[in-house]
Amino acid sequence: MSEPVKFHFDVAGDNFTSAGEASVQVKKLLRQLNMDPETIRRVSIAMYEGEINMVIHAKGGTADVILYPDRIRIVLADVGPGIADVDLAMQEGYSTAKDNVRALGFGAGMGLPNMKRYTDSMQIESEVGKGTTVTMEVYLPGANPA
Helix, strand or coil, rough: CCCCEEEEEEECCHHHHHHHHHHHHHHHHHHCCCHHHHHHHHHHHHHHHHHHEEEEEEEEEEEEEECCCCCEEEEEECCCCCCCCHHHHCCCCCCCCCCHHCCCCCCCCCCHHHHHHHHEEEEEEEEEEEEEEEEEEECCCCCCCC
């Protein structure tokens, strides 16, 4: 794999039935490429958490997954309300999810912390009223990150 391999997904907003479909597709693709099971698990968890966040807070968005020889990059972008205080949003248990979302079992405030926990790097760019872009990377076994 010398040239990066790219996958693009649209994430439907307010649709908890289809939430997680992109991460399931990526999991299948990574299995077909004989990726390391632990790498697949980490990518799947981080991506699923991001998808759920887009469904809950942003009415959907896009997910781009780029496979490099040494890492997997996940870029999740939305045009939702943005995150007013990223540091606060990164605290475990902090959530702005509404009661109806919590009643469905979502919105426990673990999405962003889990995304960070299961990736090797994560950057959040967010502007209130404009949206949020989260870029995460998972290094492949044996990779020597610079």
